[in-house]
Amino acid sequence: MIDKRTIFEVHRLKHRGWSNRKIARHLRIDRESVKKYILNPTTAQKRSPRASKIDPYRDLIKDLLDQDPSVSAPVVLQHLSKNGFDGKVTIVRDYLLKVRGNRKHRIAYTRFESPPGKQMQIDWGHFGSLQYNDTRRKLYALVVIEAFSRMLYVRFTHSQKQPVLHSCLLDAFTWFGGSPTQLVVDNMATAVVDRLGSVVRFNEAFLEFLRPFNIVPVACNPGAPYEKGKVESGVKYLRRNFLPLRSFTGLDNVQRQAGHWMDTVANVRIHQTTGQRPVDRFEKVNLQTLPTLLPDCRETLSVLVHKDFAVRFDGNSYTAPPWAIGKTVTTKADQSSVSLYLNDKRIAVHQRCWQRKQRIETPSHRQQVKRLQKKLWHDRQVSAFLSLGPVAVEYLNGLCNAGQPLKKQVKRLLVLKDRYGAEAVIYALTQSMACKAWGADYVENIVHQQMAPKNDHLPVKLKNEQLNRIRLQQPCLAGYDAHIIRRIKK
Numbered sequence: 001m002i003d004k005r006t007i008f009e010v011h012r013l014k015h016r017g018w019s020n021r022k023i024a025r026h027l028r029i030d031r032e033s034v035k036k037y038i039l040n041p042t043t044a045q046k047r048s049p050r051a052s053k054i055d056p057y058r059d060l061i062k063d064l065l066d067q068d069p070s071v072s073a074p075v076v077l078q079h080l081s082k083n084g085f086d087g088k089v090t091i092v093r094d095y096l097l098k099v100r101g102n103r104k105h106r107i108a109y110t111r112f113e114s115p116p117g118k119q120m121q122i123d124w125g126h127f128g129s130l131q132y133n134d135t136r137r138k139l140y141a142l143v144v145i146e147a148f149s150r151m152l153y154v155r156f157t158h159s160q161k162q163p164v165l166h167s168c169l170l171d172a173f174t175w176f177g178g179s180p181t182q183l184v185v186d187n188m189a190t191a192v193v194d195r196l197g198s199v200v201r202f203n204e205a206f207l208e209f210l211r212p213f214n215i216v217p218v219a220c221n222p223g224a225p226y227e228k229g230k231v232e233s234g235v236k237y238l239r240r241n242f243l244p245l246r247s248f249t250g251l252d253n254v255q256r257q258a259g260h261w262m263d264t265v266a267n268v269r270i271h272q273t274t275g276q277r278p279v280d281r282f283e284k285v286n287l288q289t290l291p292t293l294l295p296d297c298r299e300t301l302s303v304l305v306h307k308d309f310a311v312r313f314d315g316n317s318y319t320a321p322p323w324a325i326g327k328t329v330t331t332k333a334d335q336s337s338v339s340l341y342l343n344d345k346r347i348a349v350h351q352r353c354w355q356r357k358q359r360i361e362t363p364s365h366r367q368q369v370k371r372l373q374k375k376l377w378h379d380r381q382v383s384a385f386l387s388l389g390p391v392a393v394e395y396l397n398g399l400c401n402a403g404q405p406l407k408k409q410v411k412r413l414l415v416l417k418d419r420y421g422a423e424a425v426i427y428a429l430t431q432s433m434a435c436k437a438w439g440a441d442y443v444e445n446i447v448h449q450q451m452a453p454k455n456d457h458l459p460v461k462l463k464n465e466q467l468n469r470i471r472l473q474q475p476c477l478a479g480y481d482a483h484i485i486r487r488i489k490k
Contacts (some may be wrong), residue, residue, distance in 0.1 A: 002029065002033060002037065006027060006029070007037050007041050009027060010023055010027065010034055010037050010038060011037075011038065011041065013026065014038055019367070020034045020035055022037070028249070050092070052095075052181065053085070053086070053091060053436070054080075054085075054087060054091055054092065057080050057083065057085055057322075060079070060080065060083060061076060061080070061095070061096075061099075064076055064079060064196070064245065065099070065100075067244075067245055068122060068244040068245060069100070070240070070244075071240070071244040072240035072241055072244070073089050073092045073093035073096055074089055074241050074265075074269075075240070075241055075244050075245065075430065076092050076096065077089050077092045077267075079245065080092065089398075096361070106396040111173070113148070114148055114182075115148060115150065115314075116148040116149070116281075116284045116285040116286065117146075117178075117180060117181070117285045117287045117288075118148070118181050118182055119146075119147040119148075119180055119181070119182040119183075119184060119218075119284045120144055120146055120147060120172075120176075120179075120180040120182070120183055120184070121137050121144075121145045121147060121183075121184040121185075121228045121230050121231035121234075122142060122143065122145075122169070122172075122183065122185055122231060123142075123143055123186060123228060123231045123232065123234075123235055124140055124141070124142055124143075124160055124188065125140065125141045125143060125183075125235040125238065125239065126138065126139070126140055127139045127140065127141055127156075127243055128237070128398060130158075130250065130251065130254070132250070132354045132355040133355050134355070135354065135355040135356045135357075136313075137158040137251075137354050138158060139156060139157075139158065139251075139254070140157050140158070140159070141154050141155065141156045141157070141235075141238065141258075141262050142154070142155045142157065142165065142168040142169070143171070143231055143234045143235050143238060144168075144169070144172040144176075144231070144232045145230045145231045145286060146176060146180070146278075146282065147184075147230055147270055148281065148284070148285060149274075149278050149279075149281035149282040149284070149285055149487075150230065150234075150271050150274060150278040150281065151176070151267055151274070151278045151279065151281075151282045151285075152234050152237075152238075152262060152266050152267060152278065153171075153172045153175050153176065153240060153262065154242075154258045154262065155168040155171050155172065155255070155328075155334065156249060156251060156254045156255050156258060157251070158354060160188075160190065161190070161298070161299065162190045162203070162205050162206070163297055163298060163299040165188075165190045165191075165206075166205075166206075166209045166295070166297040166334070167297040167298065167334060167457070169183075169209070170294060170295065170297050173213065173290060174290070174294075176287060177287060177290075178286075178287025178288050178289060178290060179213040179214070179215055179287055179288045179290060180215065180287060180288070181214070181216060181288065182215070182216050182218050183210065183215050183216070183218065184218045184219075184220065184231070185217060185218070185220070185228075185462055185487070186220050186225070186442040187219060187220070187222055189203070189216065190203055190205075190206060191203055191206050191219070192219050192417065193299060194221065195222075200219045202217055202219070202354070206300075209295060209297070212291045212293075212294075212295065213288065213290070213291065214288060215288075237266070238266075240268070241261075241265065242257075242258065242261050242265075242266075244285050250354070251335065251354060252336070253330075266278075267279045267282075283444075291445050296332070298332040298333055298334045298339075299332070299333045299334070300330060300331070300332050301313065301330070301331045301333075302328055302329070302330055302331075303328070303329060303330075303331050304325045304326075304328055304329075305320045305325050305326065305327050305328075305329055307325055307326075307404070307405070309321070309322040309325055309365060309369060310359065310361075311329065311331060311340065313331050313333065313338060314333070314356075315356035315357060316353050316355075316356060316357065316358045316359070316360060317359045317360065317367040318331075318338050318340065318348070318350045318356070318360050319348065319350075319359070319360065319361045319362055319366075320340050320347060320365065321347055321348065321365055321368060322349050322365065322368050322369045323368075324340075324342060324347060327342060329341060329342045329347070333352060335350055335352065336351065336352055337349055337350065337351060338350045338351075338352050338360075345425065348362060348365070350362065379407065379410075380404065380471060381407065381410050381411060381414065381471055382396070382407075383471075383473065384414060384471035384472065384473055384474075385410045385413055385414055385417075387473035387474040388417070388425065388426055388429075388474055389420055389426065389474075391426050391429050391430055391433075392426075392429065394433065395429045395432070395433055395438075396410075398433060398436075398438050399438050399439075401438075402438040402439075402441055404438055406461055409439060409440050412440035412444070413425065413429075413440050413443060414471060416428075416443060416444055416447055418441070418459065420447050424447050424450070425443065425447065427446075427450065428433075428443045428444075428446035428447045429443060431446050431450075432446060449460045
């Protein structure tokens with residue numbers, strides 16, 4: 001079928017007085033076609049549609065587009081290949097263009113190529129969120145590109161904080177096997193604090209991190225993303241090639257899938273710009289050797305160990321040994337673990353939980369608490385309080401579960417017993433347990449409201465303070481009653 005441009009040329013040359021034979025020879029078409037289109041320019045030649053390799057897979061492509069309308073041709077090709085398709089990406093791309101229409105033209109910019117190993121470019125990308133039961137966490141990825149080879153590294157996170165940026169860069173340098181001499185960044189707050197024209201003030205923590213690696217940071221001009229176009233393309237490639245038609249169960253699962261994708265797709269493909277595989281070009285790259293002592297890039301925070309022998313971090317509670325209650329410890333967290341340190345000595349380590357409002361507990365910590373509680377139950381003051389009967393035992397268990405300091409609470413409760421009598425305290429303990437109010441303050445308040453003091457005179461004070469601290473157990477009168485009943489029967 002002759003296109004409209006050729007038909008236009010036929011009529012233009014005919015108007016110039018050319019013969020049909022000369023027109024046919026010039027345009028390389030037969031004379032009958034020239035004659036036909038001179039008589040009727042709108043004549044259409046009907047041809048039966050030619051079968052295409054992609055025809056049997058139209059339904060599968062439609063299902064993929066229903067799941068993600070913006071899915072790219074390479075991703076579609078990966079799914080088609082699993083179902084027996086042996087065509088190339090070109091036919092898939094042409095079919096998607098036909099189905100979705102032509103894309104907008106991209107803005108042109110001057111491309112700059114750097115020598116091997118000189119420059120890496122980094123940028124963050126936001127990729128929705130992950131659901132952890134009733135908690136939703138935003139999902140980010142730091143993309144790192146070695147500029148010469150286009151070798152790509154991706155690290156997924158739930159945060160863009162300063163320590164997280166440093167940790168991701170350290171992982172990237174370790175993965176690449178060295179560091180570049182230049183690191184190109186945009187104007188993110190974790191890298192650039194302020195700038196005035198060409199004068200840039202970098203983040204001091206960022207500079208301190210780069211110093212051992214002998215890296216010079218380079219900040220792009222605002223509104224000039226083409227200055228780090230390689231990593232901009234890398235983020236787009238990650239978004240279009242990796243993310244579509246995938247499901248994730250957590251941050252570790254995302255990173256495992258990303259690692260497999262980097263090894264089997266991203267870094268072994270033929271790059272459109274270089275015409276070579278990034279992994280092959282990377283063989284020419286010589287990076288700077290990493291320092292012997294790598295920096296500790298974990299997120300660090302000083303926190304208090306509360307009376308429930310746990311610290312609060314990132315919306316969760318992580319337990320510590322019970323002997324650390326009341327002490328300030330240092331929390332250091334990375335993507336997978338949370339560690340607690342006291343005086344530079346690690347006292348606990350937990351797997352990091354991304355769901356919020358959870359208690360992450362080490363079984364040994366709970367066992368230590370039970371051993372301490374068992375030891376307390378043999379204390380002389382505690383034994384005196386337990387002599388009040390089953391109510392006292394139940395209340396003491398409640399104090400333990402509530403994380404209350406037992407000795408302090410028992411001492412105050414015994415003072416109430418001396419002042420108001422055992423019956424008044426037992427009644428107040430019962431009422432306090434009914435309201436699940438654990439503590440001597442609640443018991444004292446109930447006693448004040450319901451009872452009057454029975455003992456107007458304080459106990460005799462002896463000169464020997466040790467004698468004043470002696471506590472006698474509450475006698476069980478039921479035993480005396482049973483003895484009297486036995487004597488009466490005799």
